[in-house]
Amino acid sequence: MSLKNHDPTQADHSGESSSHTPAPGTDPTAWQQAAKARTRSASPKRAAHPVATERRPGYIASHWHGEQSLAQSFWLNNVLLSVPLAMLLTGVMSWISVKGGSLQISAITALLGWPLLMAFNVWCIVGAWRAAREYLRMGGAALWAWLARLSLGVGALQLVVSLLFGLLPDLGEYWQMARGIDPIGQATLKVSADGHVVQLRGPIGMGDAGRLQRLLEATPSVRRLELASPGGRVYEAEQVVALMSKSRYNTRAVGNCESACTLLFLAGRERQLMPGAQLGFHRASTGTYNPVFDELANQELAALYRRIGLPEDFIRRTVKTPSSSMWYPHSDELVAHALIAALPQTLDVALPAGQDNQAADFADALQGSPAWHALDQRFAGTLERLAARMQAARAAAASDEALQSLGYAELAPRMPELIASVSPVQRRQYAQLLRAQLKTALGQPGKGSETCLALLSGQVALRRQLPLELQIRETAWLVEAANSEPPRFAPKPATAIELEVMRRTLGSHSPGLLAGLWEQTAAPPSGRAAANRCETVIQTLDRAAALPVAQRELSERVLFQRL
Structure with missing residues (x-):
C-alpha cells in the first residue's frame, strides 16, 4: 500500500469532485494550500451574528x-x-x-x-x-x-x-x-386722616395679611380696624389674627362682616357692631365634594374660632350652617355672650378721656351710637358739628354732663323738621311719648310743674333728667324716624279750614300748641300758670288720641306745626 493511499488529507473526502484533488506531480505548495482550504471547509461555520436572547418588557x-x-x-x-x-x-x-x-x-x-x-x-x-x-x-x-x-x-x-x-x-x-393673581381680589386698606383707624373693605385675598402688617408698622398710631368684608382666605385671616394678638387693636364692623372676616372682628380687644352691620357665620367648604376633607377643614375652623373666644354654641351653629348660606346672629345674642359691646340706648356716648382730645376722637365716639349714626345719615354733618362743639367744651374744662347735654342742643334745630316729615303712625308714637314725659315730669315732687314747663319751653338739657326708660324710648324713636324714608315733598302748612276744625275739636289754643317744644323761650311761666299749661297740653293730647283716624292725624300734625 503506497503512501498516497494513507494521505490524511484524503480520508473523508472521497466523494468530493476530482477537480478538488491535485494531480500527481503538481507543485507541493499548491497542494498544501488546497489541503488547508478543504480542512477549513470541513469545520463548522460560525454564525455571522450572536443569537438574540429574549428580552422581557419593563x-x-x-x-x-x-x-x-x-x-x-x-x-x-x-x-x-x-x-x-x-x-x-x-x-x-x-x-x-x-x-x-x-x-x-x-x-x-x-x-x-x-x-x-x-x-x-x-x-x-x-x-x-x-x-x-x-x-x-x-x-x-x-x-x-x-x-x-x-x-x-x-x-x-x-x-x-x-x-x-x-x-x-x-x-x-x-x-x-x-400667575400670582388672586381671583377673589384683595381688600382695600386705607388709613383715616388722623391715623387712628385702618379701614378694611372687600374680600380678604392673597397677600393681604402682609400688606396690613406693613401698613400697621408704618402707622403706629392705629388703634382700631374698621371692617366691611364678605370674607375670603382663611389663611390670610389667620395671619391677621396672629398679628393682632401681638398688638391688640379694637375692631368695629361698619358693614356686614362675614365668613373669614369674623375671625378678624373677634380678634379685637374691644368689638363694636355698627348700626346696620351684621356678623355672618357659615361652615368651611373645600370645593372638592369630599366630605372627609370638608370635615377636616371645619375641625380646623372650629379650633381657630375656639382660640379667639367664640362660644361653643356659636361654633356648633356655624359648622351646621351650609357654606352656601349664612347665619347672622342677632345683636342681642352677641351682647349676651360678650362678643360685642352693648350699643348706647340713649343719646349719651362714652366720651374719650383726657383734655387734649381732637374733634375726631369725639366723632369716633359718636359714630358708635345708633341714634347719632342715623341722625348723621339723615342730616349730613351732624356728627362733625357736635364733635367740634364737644372738643371746644372739653378744652374749656366743661364737665362730662355739659358735653352730653350738647347732643340735645345739636338735635333741637332738627326736631321740627323730623317730626313734620315722619309718617302719621310715627308722629302719633311721638305724641304718646311726649305725653308720658310730661306726666312723669309733672308728677315729680317739689318743682314738678316747673320741670314739665321747662320741657315744653325747649330747655332740652332737662331731658337727661327723665327716667332712663323714657330716654331709651325717645332714642329708639329717633333712630326709627331718622332711618325712615324722607317725604318727596315738604309738608304743607295747615289750611284755614283745617285750623278751624282744630279749634272746634280741641280748643282755640290747639293749633301750633307744641311748635316751640324744641325751641327754648326766654322766660317760661312758673307756679300755677306752669302747672295749668302742662295739664292743658296733656289733656289736649288725650282728646286728640280719642278722635277718629283722619281727624287724629290732622290734629297731631297741626299741633306740632308753626303757624
Whole structure:
C-alpha cells in the first residue's frame, strides 16, 4: 500500500469532485494550500451574528399590556399607588380652597398634578382592564375579573366627575393664582386722616395679611380696624389674627362682616357692631365634594374660632350652617355672650378721656351710637358739628354732663323738621311719648310743674333728667324716624279750614300748641300758670288720641306745626 493511499488529507473526502484533488506531480505548495482550504471547509461555520436572547418588557409596559397578574395590576397599581396620589392632589386643592396658604405654589402644584394624575389613572385602569381580560382567557374565575372591571369603571367615572366638577370650573382661577393673581381680589386698606383707624373693605385675598402688617408698622398710631368684608382666605385671616394678638387693636364692623372676616372682628380687644352691620357665620367648604376633607377643614375652623373666644354654641351653629348660606346672629345674642359691646340706648356716648382730645376722637365716639349714626345719615354733618362743639367744651374744662347735654342742643334745630316729615303712625308714637314725659315730669315732687314747663319751653338739657326708660324710648324713636324714608315733598302748612276744625275739636289754643317744644323761650311761666299749661297740653293730647283716624292725624300734625 503506497503512501498516497494513507494521505490524511484524503480520508473523508472521497466523494468530493476530482477537480478538488491535485494531480500527481503538481507543485507541493499548491497542494498544501488546497489541503488547508478543504480542512477549513470541513469545520463548522460560525454564525455571522450572536443569537438574540429574549428580552422581557419593563414594569410600566408589562402593566400597560396586561401582562401582569390581575391581583398585582388591581391591588398594587390601582389601589396602593393610585389612591394615595389622588388623595394627595385632592388635599392640595382643599388647602388652596380653605387655607389659601402659598396660593401660587399650590396652584402650580394642582395644574401640574392633575395631568399627571390623569395619565397615571389611565395607565392603571387600562392595564388592569387588560389584565382582567387575560385572566379570563387563561381560565380564571369570571366573578373576580368582572368585579375588578366594575371597580375600575367606578374609579374611571369618579375621575371624570372630579375633572368635570372639581378642576374645570376652577381652572381659570388656578391659572390666575399660578400667575400670582388672586381671583377673589384683595381688600382695600386705607388709613383715616388722623391715623387712628385702618379701614378694611372687600374680600380678604392673597397677600393681604402682609400688606396690613406693613401698613400697621408704618402707622403706629392705629388703634382700631374698621371692617366691611364678605370674607375670603382663611389663611390670610389667620395671619391677621396672629398679628393682632401681638398688638391688640379694637375692631368695629361698619358693614356686614362675614365668613373669614369674623375671625378678624373677634380678634379685637374691644368689638363694636355698627348700626346696620351684621356678623355672618357659615361652615368651611373645600370645593372638592369630599366630605372627609370638608370635615377636616371645619375641625380646623372650629379650633381657630375656639382660640379667639367664640362660644361653643356659636361654633356648633356655624359648622351646621351650609357654606352656601349664612347665619347672622342677632345683636342681642352677641351682647349676651360678650362678643360685642352693648350699643348706647340713649343719646349719651362714652366720651374719650383726657383734655387734649381732637374733634375726631369725639366723632369716633359718636359714630358708635345708633341714634347719632342715623341722625348723621339723615342730616349730613351732624356728627362733625357736635364733635367740634364737644372738643371746644372739653378744652374749656366743661364737665362730662355739659358735653352730653350738647347732643340735645345739636338735635333741637332738627326736631321740627323730623317730626313734620315722619309718617302719621310715627308722629302719633311721638305724641304718646311726649305725653308720658310730661306726666312723669309733672308728677315729680317739689318743682314738678316747673320741670314739665321747662320741657315744653325747649330747655332740652332737662331731658337727661327723665327716667332712663323714657330716654331709651325717645332714642329708639329717633333712630326709627331718622332711618325712615324722607317725604318727596315738604309738608304743607295747615289750611284755614283745617285750623278751624282744630279749634272746634280741641280748643282755640290747639293749633301750633307744641311748635316751640324744641325751641327754648326766654322766660317760661312758673307756679300755677306752669302747672295749668302742662295739664292743658296733656289733656289736649288725650282728646286728640280719642278722635277718629283722619281727624287724629290732622290734629297731631297741626299741633306740632308753626303757624
